[in-house]
Amino acid sequence: GIQVEQSPPDLILQEGANSTLRCNFSDSVNNLQWFHQNPWGQLINLFYIPSGTKQNGRLSATTVATERYSLLYISSSQTTDSGVYFCAVLYSGGYQKVTFGTGTKLQVIP
């Protein structure tokens, strides 16, 4: 099946710093989402971004489907950004089969 790798696996930031999270996938995908999982386990939708670039406040995302990667940018980080960030892909060869990436655990310290 498709492999979805995220980097870095762990990241510690000072409040106010910027960061880039990466999601690489091994096969063609129809769709890609970014999620933030808070400490209570809730998965919060950040972006639905099969291709192109989107921005929402301090967050933005870019997916280059032809090169099989997506990037999530976090600017001016806040302590509330802490948690685990997942990308999830629906790959072209699988009907509705969603594969999550390995995750990036982010800790923002004051």
Added chain:
Amino acid sequence: DTEVTQTPKHLVMGMTNKKSLKCEQHMGHRAMYWYKQKAKKPPELMFVYSYEKLSINESVPSRFSPECPNSSLLNLHLHALQPEDSALYLCASSQAAESSYEQYFGPGTRLTVT
């Protein structure tokens, strides 16, 4: 409204118990999903329902039995579970696969099997 609700929030059960997890959405979505997430791991797909029919079973043991009584409800019936089944169980929904895919997740049920 993009809310998916799950009950209960927490569940502790013995290996001989029978229990059910419930999930509900009112977004008119026709695809619903169950995922299992172990600690420090990503969610893993268990089941997919499309138009109230089971379309994907990811080789899940028969002690987990899904049910989709109508397009808004999804249940997961649990019987004779093992301690290694302790995990966070997440429900999600999306428009059917023919169109938009964006998935929306519930808050999860944290299950402990003793």
